[in-house]
Amino acid sequence: MSCSKIFSGDLPELTYEVIKYFQNDYSTLYSCLLVNRLWCRLAIPLLWENPFSIRTRNYNFIEIYLRNLNDDDFNTKLNEYKIVNNSLPSNLLFNYTKFLKYLNIYKFILSVNKWLESFKGLIDICMTIFKIFIENEVNLHILEIENLNDYYHTCFDNILELILKNTKFIHNIRNINLFIDSASDYAYSSNSSKYKLIRNRISQIINLQQNLKKILISDNSFPLYRSLLLSKDFNCSNTLNMIIFYKVNFKFLNNNIFEQLNVLESIHIFYCSFDNNFNRQINNLTKPFKLKSLLIDEKSQIGSLELLLQKSGDYLEKFGFGPSLNQQLIELITKYCKNINFLYFSANESQVTCQIFNLIENIKQNLNYISIYVWYDYLGIGNRPSSMILQNLGQILPSKLEYLCLCLYCIKANDFEVFLKNSQDTFIKKLLIYNNKGQDILPPIKNYIMKKKRVKYLAISDSYCESTIFGSFSYNTKELISLKGEVNEFKLYNIEVQSYSDLSKYPENNPFLPKQNNTNYTCTIVKEGFYPSKNIICYTGIQFKISDNYSVTGRGEGDLRHTIKCEIEYESDGRPVFRIWFGKNFKQYVIESKESPTKAANEYLRRKNPNTHVNLSGIHVF
Numbered sequence: 001m002s003c004s005k006i007f008s009g010d011l012p013e014l015t016y017e018v019i020k021y022f023q024n025d026y027s028t029l030y031s032c033l034l035v036n037r038l039w040c041r042l043a044i045p046l047l048w049e050n051p052f053s054i055r056t057r058n059y060n061f062i063e064i065y066l067r068n069l070n071d072d073d074f075n076t077k078l079n080e081y082k083i084v085n086n087s088l089p090s091n092l093l094f095n096y097t098k099f100l101k102y103l104n105i106y107k108f109i110l111s112v113n114k115w116l117e118s119f120k121g122l123i124d125i126c127m128t129i130f131k132i133f134i135e136n137e138v139n140l141h142i143l144e145i146e147n148l149n150d151y152y153h154t155c156f157d158n159i160l161e162l163i164l165k166n167t168k169f170i171h172n173i174r175n176i177n178l179f180i181d182s183a184s185d186y187a188y189s190s191n192s193s194k195y196k197l198i199r200n201r202i203s204q205i206i207n208l209q210q211n212l213k214k215i216l217i218s219d220n221s222f223p224l225y226r227s228l229l230l231s232k233d234f235n236c237s238n239t240l241n242m243i244i245f246y247k248v249n250f251k252f253l254n255n256n257i258f259e260q261l262n263v264l265e266s267i268h269i270f271y272c273s274f275d276n277n278f279n280r281q282i283n284n285l286t287k288p289f290k291l292k293s294l295l296i297d298e299k300s301q302i303g304s305l306e307l308l309l310q311k312s313g314d315y316l317e318k319f320g321f322g323p324s325l326n327q328q329l330i331e332l333i334t335k336y337c338k339n340i341n342f343l344y345f346s347a348n349e350s351q352v353t354c355q356i357f358n359l360i361e362n363i364k365q366n367l368n369y370i371s372i373y374v375w376y377d378y379l380g381i382g383n384r385p386s387s388m389i390l391q392n393l394g395q396i397l398p399s400k401l402e403y404l405c406l407c408l409y410c411i412k413a414n415d416f417e418v419f420l421k422n423s424q425d426t427f428i429k430k431l432l433i434y435n436n437k438g439q440d441i442l443p444p445i446k447n448y449i450m451k452k453k454r455v456k457y458l459a460i461s462d463s464y465c466e467s468t469i470f471g472s473f474s475y476n477t478k479e480l481i482s483l484k485g486e487v488n489e490f491k492l493y494n495i496e497v498q499s500y501s502d503l504s505k506y507p508e509n510n511p512f513l514p515k516q517n518n519t520n521y522t523c524t525i526v527k528e529g530f531y532p533s534k535n536i537i538c539y540t541g542i543q544f545k546i547s548d549n550y551s552v553t554g555r556g557e558g559d560l561r562h563t564i565k566c567e568i569e570y571e572s573d574g575r576p577v578f579r580i581w582f583g584k585n586f587k588q589y590v591i592e593s594k595e596s597p598t599k600a601a602n603e604y605l606r607r608k609n610p611n612t613h614v615n616l617s618g619i620h621v622f
Contacts, residue, residue, distance in 0.1 A: 394422025411438030
């Protein structure tokens with residue numbers, strides 16, 4: 001078939017099919033632009049279908065959208081808000097606006113705000129660009145609506161109003177992701193009418209959909225969705241085929257929601273609360289409950305899950321539990337779920353038992369992705385979990401894995417060699433090792449992985465602790481990718497070394513943690529008991545700019561609440577050192593980076609929570 005297409009002149013079509021595989025690999029797509037005109041023409045639409053979600057330090061692409069204005073209006077906008085004209089050509093090669101397919105309203109507003117570097121003109125520019133989207137008849141496929149703080153409320157409300165006045169803009173939407181959590185309630189508590197207006201606009205947008213394929217429901221959006229899904233006027237009963245529940249309390253679940261969805265093919269549940277009502281509603285369903293993904297945390301009631309697994313275990317493909325293990329749950333999964341292809345678990349070292357290996361062996365026929373995170377048991381009752389995992393895991397792995405991530409504590413080189421020997425018959429496409437305070441494992445990696453070409457992509461991150469001149473400890477991380485000679489040696493064996501953060505991004509077909517970027521930090525100055533004057537600290541809604549040694553407290557998302565002290569110290573040559581202090585009296589541990597505050601913040605998050613997969617950028621709390 002492919003040969004016939006080549007000879008019949010369909011080479012561009014085949015090339016496009018190849019380039020589509022790089023859809024979210026932006027560095028590769030940028031390289032494709034330089035190959036030839038055909039590749040450039042095929043790659044540009046993929047780069048511009050979701051530009052506001054690409055992490056970048058340069059937001060000048062906003063200006064390209066404004067090029068749709070005539071020259072006089074364009075220059076007027078730039079001059080009005082004192083924006084530097086970057087001398088883009090007036091005649092662009094493509095109509096970039098037409099390529100937009102995916103839009104997160106919050107990220108859109110944030111991107112414009114970062115480009116402007118102030119609130120002045122934010123609403124005007126956002127509305128101007130949105131009108132450009134509408135006038136160019138953008139064919140939007142995915143719309144994401146998430147909570148915004150009060151700084152952006154007016155802009156957010158105006159955009160929703162504009163959408164409702166131009167419904168053609170959303171007529172072809174297939175997926176709607178709606179994130180409304182407790183933080184949004186707090187943001188609007190001072191003005192309930194404002195909150196109701198927002199909810200009403202969102203309800204109208206959802207109810208206008210005729211071709212909706214997928215919805216994501218988070219905690220406080222559940223009542224809103226429930227009323228729509230139960231409505232006789234709901235338009236998508238014959239199109240909706242996927243529902244994702246994220247941190248939803250099923251206390252008020254009504255099984256009629258599922259009964260009237262005629263083509264529902266997959267249900268995904270992440271960090272939700274179950275009770276007896278949930279059991280009753282699921283038990284009363286006349287249709288199959290096609291549960292494809294289940295991610296459980298320690299708050300879930302295990303007893304309430306047995307009926308669910310009895311009814312839906314055969315459908316389950318992706319399963320994860322953490323941040324602590326429950327042996328009863330492992331037994332239930334082993335008993336009822338035989339078709340799991342993605343397994344994720346995190347635990348402290350005292351919770352690692354033989355039941356985990358029994359589960360892996362029981363499901364290895366379909367298993368393709370494994371992520372294991374183990375951290376130190378501060379109670380001191382652990383029994384060398386890394387040794388236990390490494391000595392028992394290799395021999396039960398399937399012959400081929402797409403993805404294996406091992407984040408372990410105190411890896412011993414001889415244990416790791418046992419793992420590599422026992423897994424010699426397994427090819428692993430992506431292998432990630434996070435070695436927390438362990439021994440050097442590079443020699444056995446070379447002997448059993450590199451020379452035998454048993455992986456395609458490899459990432460190794462070693463962390464270690466050193467005493468500092470301050471009498472505390474400093475955590476440092478060294479990655480294999482930083483060793484250029486080693487990277488080149490692996491390349492000789494066709495093994496590509498990548499950074500841990502890049503390779504640890506979940507595969508595209510894994511819906512776990514659907515809002516990985518939803519980690520928020522609320523920071524408050526605590527230095528000397530007073531709030532600095534405006535000439536010391538500037539808050540733009542995007543970042544804090546704090547001089548020298550001002551300290552902040554950080555509140556992590558959900559139950560991850562930590563108090564930290566951040567500081568900058570300038571060395572004799574004027575170069576800054578960024579430090580995060582934590583532990584007893586902020587003197588027990590310190591993480592430092594001479595490169596950037598972001599690096600220090602990322603390493604801190606990884607230390608405090610091994611499940612952190614987000615490589616956060618733009619944390620400016622120093």
